[in-house]
Structures are given as C-alpha cells and as structure tokens.
Amino acid sequence: MTTATPVIDIHEYMLGLGRQARAASRRISCAETATKNQALTAIAAAIETAQPRLIEENRNDMEAGAAQGLDAALLDRLELNPARIQAMAEGLREIAALPDPVGEISELRYRPSGIQVGKMRVPLGVIGIIYESRPNVTADAAGLCLKAGNAAILRGGSEAIHSNRAIAVCIQDGLRQAGLPGACVQVVETTDRAAVGELIRMQEYVDVIVPRGGKDLIARISAEAKVPVIKHLHGICHVYIDDRADIDKAIKVAYNAKTHRYGVCNAMETLLVAAGIAERVLPPLAVMYQEKGVELRGCGQTRDILADIKGATLEDWDTEYLAPILSIRIVDDLDQAIDHINIHGSQHTDAIVTEDYSRARRFLREVDSSSVMVNASTRFADGFEYGLGAEIGISTDKLHVRGPVGLEGLTTQKFVVLGDGHIRV
Amino acid sequence: MTTATPVIDIHEYMLGLGRQARAASRRISCAETATKNQALTAIAAAIETAQPRLIEENRNDMEAGAAQGLDAALLDRLELNPARIQAMAEGLREIAALPDPVGEISELRYRPSGIQVGKMRVPLGVIGIIYESRPNVTADAAGLCLKAGNAAILRGGSEAIHSNRAIAVCIQDGLRQAGLPGACVQVVETTDRAAVGELIRMQEYVDVIVPRGGKDLIARISAEAKVPVIKHLHGICHVYIDDRADIDKAIKVAYNAKTHRYGVCNAMETLLVAAGIAERVLPPLAVMYQEKGVELRGCGQTRDILADIKGATLEDWDTEYLAPILSIRIVDDLDQAIDHINIHGSQHTDAIVTEDYSRARRFLREVDSSSVMVNASTRFADGFEYGLGAEIGISTDKLHVRGPVGLEGLTTQKFVVLGDGHIRV
Numbered sequence: 001m002t003t004a005t006p007v008i009d010i011h012e013y014m015l016g017l018g019r020q021a022r023a024a025s026r027r028i029s030c031a032e033t034a035t036k037n038q039a040l041t042a043i044a045a046a047i048e049t050a051q052p053r054l055i056e057e058n059r060n061d062m063e064a065g066a067a068q069g070l071d072a073a074l075l076d077r078l079e080l081n082p083a084r085i086q087a088m089a090e091g092l093r094e095i096a097a098l099p100d101p102v103g104e105i106s107e108l109r110y111r112p113s114g115i116q117v118g119k120m121r122v123p124l125g126v127i128g129i130i131y132e133s134r135p136n137v138t139a140d141a142a143g144l145c146l147k148a149g150n151a152a153i154l155r156g157g158s159e160a161i162h163s164n165r166a167i168a169v170c171i172q173d174g175l176r177q178a179g180l181p182g183a184c185v186q187v188v189e190t191t192d193r194a195a196v197g198e199l200i201r202m203q204e205y206v207d208v209i210v211p212r213g214g215k216d217l218i219a220r221i222s223a224e225a226k227v228p229v230i231k232h233l234h235g236i237c238h239v240y241i242d243d244r245a246d247i248d249k250a251i252k253v254a255y256n257a258k259t260h261r262y263g264v265c266n267a268m269e270t271l272l273v274a275a276g277i278a279e280r281v282l283p284p285l286a287v288m289y290q291e292k293g294v295e296l297r298g299c300g301q302t303r304d305i306l307a308d309i310k311g312a313t314l315e316d317w318d319t320e321y322l323a324p325i326l327s328i329r330i331v332d333d334l335d336q337a338i339d340h341i342n343i344h345g346s347q348h349t350d351a352i353v354t355e356d357y358s359r360a361r362r363f364l365r366e367v368d369s370s371s372v373m374v375n376a377s378t379r380f381a382d383g384f385e386y387g388l389g390a391e392i393g394i395s396t397d398k399l400h401v402r403g404p405v406g407l408e409g410l411t412t413q414k415f416v417v418l419g420d421g422h423i424r425v
Numbered sequence: 426m427t428t429a430t431p432v433i434d435i436h437e438y439m440l441g442l443g444r445q446a447r448a449a450s451r452r453i454s455c456a457e458t459a460t461k462n463q464a465l466t467a468i469a470a471a472i473e474t475a476q477p478r479l480i481e482e483n484r485n486d487m488e489a490g491a492a493q494g495l496d497a498a499l500l501d502r503l504e505l506n507p508a509r510i511q512a513m514a515e516g517l518r519e520i521a522a523l524p525d526p527v528g529e530i531s532e533l534r535y536r537p538s539g540i541q542v543g544k545m546r547v548p549l550g551v552i553g554i555i556y557e558s559r560p561n562v563t564a565d566a567a568g569l570c571l572k573a574g575n576a577a578i579l580r581g582g583s584e585a586i587h588s589n590r591a592i593a594v595c596i597q598d599g600l601r602q603a604g605l606p607g608a609c610v611q612v613v614e615t616t617d618r619a620a621v622g623e624l625i626r627m628q629e630y631v632d633v634i635v636p637r638g639g640k641d642l643i644a645r646i647s648a649e650a651k652v653p654v655i656k657h658l659h660g661i662c663h664v665y666i667d668d669r670a671d672i673d674k675a676i677k678v679a680y681n682a683k684t685h686r687y688g689v690c691n692a693m694e695t696l697l698v699a700a701g702i703a704e705r706v707l708p709p710l711a712v713m714y715q716e717k718g719v720e721l722r723g724c725g726q727t728r729d730i731l732a733d734i735k736g737a738t739l740e741d742w743d744t745e746y747l748a749p750i751l752s753i754r755i756v757d758d759l760d761q762a763i764d765h766i767n768i769h770g771s772q773h774t775d776a777i778v779t780e781d782y783s784r785a786r787r788f789l790r791e792v793d794s795s796s797v798m799v800n801a802s803t804r805f806a807d808g809f810e811y812g813l814g815a816e817i818g819i820s821t822d823k824l825h826v827r828g829p830v831g832l833e834g835l836t837t838q839k840f841v842v843l844g845d846g847h848i849r850v
Contacts, residue, residue: 026767026793029791029793030790030791103790109812111810111811111812113805113810115801115805115810117805117810117811117812120789120790120797122793124823124824125793125823207823207824208823208824228653228824246846248846249845249846252846252848253844253846253847253848255848256848256849257848260848260849342451351842353846364545364841365455365528365545366454366455368451368454368547368550368839369839370839370840371839371840371841371842372545372839372840372841372842373841373842373843373844374842374843374844375843375844375845375846375847376540376842376843376844376846376847376848377844377847377848377849379848379849380538380540380542380842380844380847380849381840381842385536385538385540385542385849386536386542386840387534387536387542398549398550398632398633398837399549399632399633399653399824399825399837400824400825400837402837402838402839402840403839403840404840412823412824412825412827413827414793414794414795414796414797414827414828415795415796415797415806415811415827415828415829416789416796416797416798417776417796417797417798417799417801417805417806418798418799418800418801419678419798419799419800419801419802419805420674420800421671421673421674421677421678421778421800421801422678422800422801422802422805423677423678423680423681423682423685423801423802423804424681424685424802424804424805424810
C-alpha cells in the first residue's frame with residue numbers, strides 16, 4: 001500500500017496544478033484530432049496492460065473502505081474488476097471514435113459590409129472535475145476533456161485515491177506516447193479536503209467546475225465556488241398520462257420510467273394522471289408496480305381508485321426517492337399537470353403520454369425542463385441515448401448547457417471574421 | 426419634478442419584483458411571436474407620443490446631474506433629445522422585425538432506439554439588467570429581453586431615474602395593449618444602491634444578470650453576484666501586421682481600428698508589427714495617426730524607426746486606453762504576436778493582417794479571444810455588424826456566450842424527445 005504524498009501547502013500545491021493546467025490547455029486546445037485520438041487509444045491500451053496493478057491498488061482502497069465501514073453500495077461503486085477495467089478502456093476508444101468538436105465553423109455568412117462572420121467551436125480551457133469514489137470517472141472524465149481540447153484537473157473521492165493514482169499513471173503514459181504535455185490531465189494527489197476549496201476558487205486557472213456525485217456534494221460546491229459550475233442538483237421527473245393517452249403506451253412508459261432503474265436521476269418520481277383516464281390506467285399499473293415491489297403513495301383521488309396504497313403528503317411531491325417508491329397524483333387536465341411540474345419538478349426531465357397533437361405541442365413548449373418528452377420514457381434522458389456519444393453529467397442549469405452534457409458542452413464558440421482589408425465606415 | 430417613491434424595505438421590495446417577474450416570465454415565455462411584436466411596436470409608438478413628457482422628465486435628471494457636478498460626457502449620455510427618442514422607437518421596431526428565436530427546433534434526428542431527439546430554443550427566464558445613466562438602454566434592453574421571451578428587471582443609474590420612470594410608463598402601456606402582464610418589464614423604482622445588491626443575489630427569481638457599463642461596475646457586480654453574470658470586463662484589442670501583409674490593407678485596418686472611435690471596447694489599443702515589415706508600414710501609419718492627434722508609445726525597436734515617439738512601458742501592454750493613445754510593439758513573428766495577445770489581451774477581439782494562408786489559419790485557431798479576425802478592423806466586433814440584429818453587450822466570458830450577445834444569447838436550449846410509447850431496454 002503506497003502512502004499519500006505529503007503536501008505541505010495545499011494552496012501552493014493547487015496553484016501549481018492550475019498554472020500547469022493553464023499552460024497545457026494552450027497546447028491541447030490546438031492539438032490535432034489525430035494526436036488527441038492517439039492519446040486516447042494509448043491510454044486505453046495502458047489501462048488494459050495495467051489491469052493487475054489497477055486491481056491491486058483498488059484492493060488497497062477496498063480494504064481501507066471496508067475498515068472505515070463504507071456501506072455495500074459505496075464499496076460496489078469503488079470496486080474495479082476486469083469487466084470494469086475493460087469498460088473504461090472501451091469508453092476511451094469510443095471517445096476517440098467521436099467526431100472532434102473543436103474548430104468546427106458554422107453559420108459563416110457574408111454581411112452587407114463585405115466581411116464574412118461565423119462561429120468557431122473552441123475548448124473551454126481548464127476544467128475541474130470533482131467526483132466521488134468511482135474510479136472509472138477518472139478515465140472517463142479525462143477522455144472527454146481531452147477530446148474537447150481542454151486540460152483537466154481531477155479530484156476524485158479520497159476513498160479511491162490508490163485506484164485513481166494508478167489510473168493517472170496510465171493517462172500520463174498515453175499522453176506521453178502522443179507527445180502531449182502530462183499536465184493536460186492532472187489528478188489531485190492529496191486527499192486533503194481543502195484541495196476542493198482551492199480548486200473551485202482558482203478563477204485565474206480554472207474555467208469551469210463539473211461536479212459529479214450526490215446532490216449534497218453538488219450543492220456544497222455550487223454554494224462555495226467562484227469558478228462557474230455545470231451542475232445538476234436533482235431529478236424529480238414526472239410522467240403525465242393525459243386522458244387522450246393510448247393506454248398501452250401509457251402503461252409501458254410509466255412502468256419503464258419508474259422501474260428500469262431506481263437510483264438514477266432520470267427515473268420518474270411522480271406519476272400524474274388525468275382524472276378522465278385514471279380508472280382505466282391506474283389499476284393495471286398498480287398491479288405491475290406492486291409485483292415489482294414498488295411502494296405507491298397516492299393523493300386522495302388516487303386512493304379512491306387504489307384503496308390499499310399509502311397516502312402521499314405534500315412533501316412527497318418535492319422528493320427525489322431514488323428508490324422503489326412512486327407518488328401518484330390525479331390532476332384535472334393538462335394545465336394542472338404543467339403547473340404541478342413547474343412547481344414541484346426540478347427542471348430535469350418530464351414526459352407526457354398523449355395522442356393529442358395540440359396538448360403534446362403545448363407540453364413541449366410550456367414545461368420548463370432540460371428534457372421534455374412525448375410518449376417516451378424519462379429514462380432516455382442520457383448522453384448516449386441522445387447521440388452525444390458520452391456524457392459528463394446532466395445539467396439542470398439554464399446557462400451554457402441544459403440536459404445531458406457531452407463533448408459539445410465542454411466547448412464554447414468564438415466569432416471568426418474574414419475580410420480583405422475591410423474597415424468600419 | 427416627481428419625488429422618489431419611498432421604499433421602506435428594499436429586501437422585500439426587490440423580492441416582490443422578483444416574484445412578479447418569475448410569474449410574468451411563465452407568460453411571456455409562451456407568448457406568440459405576433460403578441461411580442463405587437464407589444465414592441467406599441468411601446469415604440471408610446472415612446473414617440475410621450476416625447477414631450479420624456480424630454481421634460483429628462484430635464485429634471487439633467488438639472489439634478491448638472492447640480493451634482495456630473496461631467497460633460499456623463500451629461501451627454503444622460504440626455505434625451507428628439508433624435509434619441511426617435512432612435513429608441515426605431516430600435517424597438519427593428520427588434521420586432523427580427524426573427525423570433527424562441528421555439529426553434531434544431532438537429533431533430535432519429536436515434537437507433539427509435540426516438541427522435543432535438544433541441545428547442547427557449548427563454549432564459551428572468552434577466553436583471555444593471556446599467557449606468559443612459560436612458561435609451563431602458564427601452565433597448567426591455568425590447569431585447571421581451572423578444573427573447575424573458576421577463577426583465579431593469580436597474581438604471583440613479584441620475585436617470587426620472588427619464589427611466591417615464592420610459593417605463595410607455596413600456597407598461599405597450600405591454601397592456603398587447604395583453605401581456607406589466608411585470609414582463611419592471612423598472613426598479615428606488616435609487617437606493619442596496620437594490621443592486623438584492624437583485625444580484627435573488628437566485629430564486631433571477632436567472633442571469635447583464636451589467637452594461639464601465640468596468641468598475643461590471644467587476645463589482647461580478648465579484649458580488651450569486652446569480653450568473655454575462656459580462657465583458659474590458660477590451661484590450663490588438664491588430665498584428667504580419668510581414669506577409671498587404672501594406673495598403675495593413676494601413677487601412679490599423680488606422681481604422683484605432684481612430685474610428687476611441688471610447689469603445691473594440692478599438693485597437695496595441696499594434697503589433699512583424700519586424701520584417703515594420704520599416705515599411707510604421708512611418709506612413711505614424712504620420713496618419715499623428716495628423717489625427719493619436720499619441721504613440723513604442724517599444725525600443727519601434728522607436729528606432731519612429732524616433733520622435735514616447736517609450737512604452739510594460740504597463741502599456743495591459744492598458745485599455747479608451748483614448749487617442751496607441752502602444753506599438755515590434756515582434757519577431759506570428760508566434761511572438763500570439764504569445765503577446767494571449768498574455769496581455771483581454772480575450773475580446775484581435776486581428777491579423779496577412780496574405781499568408783497558413784498564418785491566417787493559425788491565428789484564427791490559436792488566439793483565444795471572443796472574436797478573431799483576418800484582414801478586418803476590430804471595430805467590426807458588434808452585434809449589428811455580425812448580423813445579430815442588436816446586442817445587449819459583448820461577452821468576454823467563455824461559458825454560455827462569447828462576443829456580441831444578441832437575442833440568441835438571451836435564450837438557451839432544451840432537449841425535446843418524441844416517441845411512440847418508446848421505453849429503455
């Protein structure tokens with residue numbers, strides 16, 4: 001078991017990482033696509049080769065975690081096994097295969113003055129990623145930042161420090177093989193929590209912070225950060241079954257949105273059902289949910305139909321269960337459904353099930369969430385499903401990016417102007 | 426002269442504006458294009474009709490300003506005359522004529538799962554605009570926010586309070602005629618500076634702050650805001666004359682970038698000249714600048730060519746003069762020019778003059794500024810010149826928007842997903 005690197009002055013240490021990241025970001029921002037892809041595939045190969053060492057270092061983390069009394073779910077996230085190591089390597093190769101977003105010029109048009117004006121997609125600069133104890137995020141986040149031409153400073157959970165350092169060695173190896181500076185990806189080598197405080201305040205050296213983890217982590221970082229944060233706080237997602245819904249589609253979508261996975265931000269937490277269809281749709285759905293072990297909590301009207309379920313309290317409408325629990329409310333109509341979503345939702349992902357053209361159109365326009373859906377499960381709100389290739393998170397912010405954040409969300413656009421000696425008159 | 430509305434509790438007053446703005450934003454976000462345009466043209470007509478009253482109220486501000494000892498430049502900005510009132514009305518009609526950005530769906534594509542995924546452009550929500558004593562900004566900012574489907578809270582400089590209130594009456598009139606809630610545009614009615622502090626911290630009610638004014642104002646707001654800020658701090662813009670430049674184009678562009686207007690953020694502050702062309706380009710340019718009354722400050726090599734000019738100090742490279750002063754540095758080559766710009770520039774607007782294809786291409790990619798130009802004057806960095814129709818500011822931030830911010834910068838995108846009962850498997 002390696003010992004933690006002793007860091008005397010966290011402030012100076014982090015500033016040093018920042019300076020090196022800024023310098024490296026100038027290099028990586030102009031790197032050729034082939035060079036970045038070469039680094040990504042070399043990192044993937046290095047991770048595969050290092051499998052025995054990664055598993056050994058991960059065992060140190062697992063043993064320390066067990067000794068500290070981490071619960072089974074956390075230990076599961078912390079674990080690296082051959083399948084997960086292979087998945088990390090594959091993930092990097094998939095990122096290499098994605099089109100390079102950097103340098104894309106769009107909307108280049110002649111203006112009446114004679115100049116041509118367009119937009120060029122460019123990297124953000126330096127990205128700080130703060131995450132919990134899932135070592136695979138180290139490879140994943142490094143790969144996405146790299147492909148988008150950014151330098152990255154990665155701060156993973158202290159429980160995964162040995163695993164993360166071992167992955168960092170593979171990343172350095174791959175960068176070197178491609179002739180890119182090692183400081184393109186730096187893993188914070190200290191487990192001192194003060195490092196996070198420094199990272200989120202280094203405005204001069206860090207352009208954006210992406211926190212990945214539970215909502216407590218994200219809320220704390222957002223409150224304290226001086227650097228802009230791309231965050232998603234929580235997902236209280238709704239499915240609204242309209243009274244003009246196709247019953248079969250409604251049941252399929254509502255069942256999938258709740259039961260496909262429970263601990264994910266795009267799972268449905270509240271089902272809204274139009275009064276006019278509730279008696280036909282709720283009884284069969286309730287049987288399915290109960291067979292799957294989902295606890296149902298209903299409003300008064302719901303309990304008139306489903307007599308044996310618990311009552312929902314006001315608090316239920318504002319709760320992200322992340323568990324096999326579902327609250328159900330019967331609403332009068334689309335207006336009441338939209339009001340409920342805009343008041344109680346978290347602007348993450350909300351869906352309507354309807355065959356009515358005008359209501360579908362209204363739902364899409366009027367629900368102010370990062371993803372709005374018609375006749376599809378909220379579980380589709382995901383970078384891979386959307387064709388972004390990969391995602392670094394799901395943003396419920398409004399500025400810059402909303403919804404799943406892929407490579408494009410890690411870039412920005414600048415204006416390019418082409419003239420022939422043109423001047424303002 | 427009307428007296429200031431007495432506001433007892435600034436905190437409660439501002440929260441009240443925030444709550445009303447949030448409610449109004451739900452309405453305006455879904456308003457039809459024709460309704461928004463009707464409001465804009467009705468406001469324009471109301472402003473024209475109110476011309477005598479606007480001039481009278483403005484006279485109160487002008488007299489108070491003169492009594493307070495405002496300088497001539499500030500008084501000039503504060504003044505409303507018939508031409509400026511006409512320009513305000515025309516500006517609103519131009520905004521009405523722009524395409525509505527809201528609701529535009531792009532990149533709607535089928536995914537292998539069978540769902541269609543695209544992006545819909547939507548308003549940001551509530552925008553707080555903080556500006557100095559230019560009353561025309563009140564109409565201008567209100568119009569842009571409105572067209573982009575946002576509610577606006579406007580806080581102008583206290584010196585313009587009577588003018589702003591009179592314009593606010595016209596805005597209310599126009600909104601009412603179009604059947605839109607008056608709270609779509611609210612002018613802060615108190616001159617108490619605490620109102621700004623409240624506005625920039627109301628995260629629940631305000632989605633973004635756009636400060637318009639001097640860099641001190643913007644720096645202070647950025648430092649204290651809890652709400653995200655779209656800002657531009659300053660413009661230290663460069664023109665680099667490459668040794669493969671066309672001499673005539675170089676002289677035209679460098680002269681225009683400095684002398685077309687001095688007090689603007691897209692004026693050139695530092696001229697970089699490749700050593701190989703300096704002796705041919707600097708003497709004729711110096712004559713033109715000096716005839717125009719521009720003070721030149723040169724590096725050592727520059728003064729070997731232009732013997733009679735002042736020396737530039739290190740501080741000059743980091744100074745935004747906003748005045749008829751120009752610093753000149755001779756550099757070895759493109760690399761040194763790019764280094765100078767990336768170190769001393771403000772990531773606003775920078776131009777190269779060259780006939781060399783590869784160098785032009787490198788400059789566009791490697792200079793990390795919100796606008797990068799080839800053979801064109803930096804003065805083109807402007808929303809109207811870029812075809813944005815109007816601009817609310819020029820962002821030197823990297824997240825969300827860079828460069829001139831038009832209607833699109835006041836919107837964001839959400840994902841729309843269309844299915845037919847599709848579920849995740």
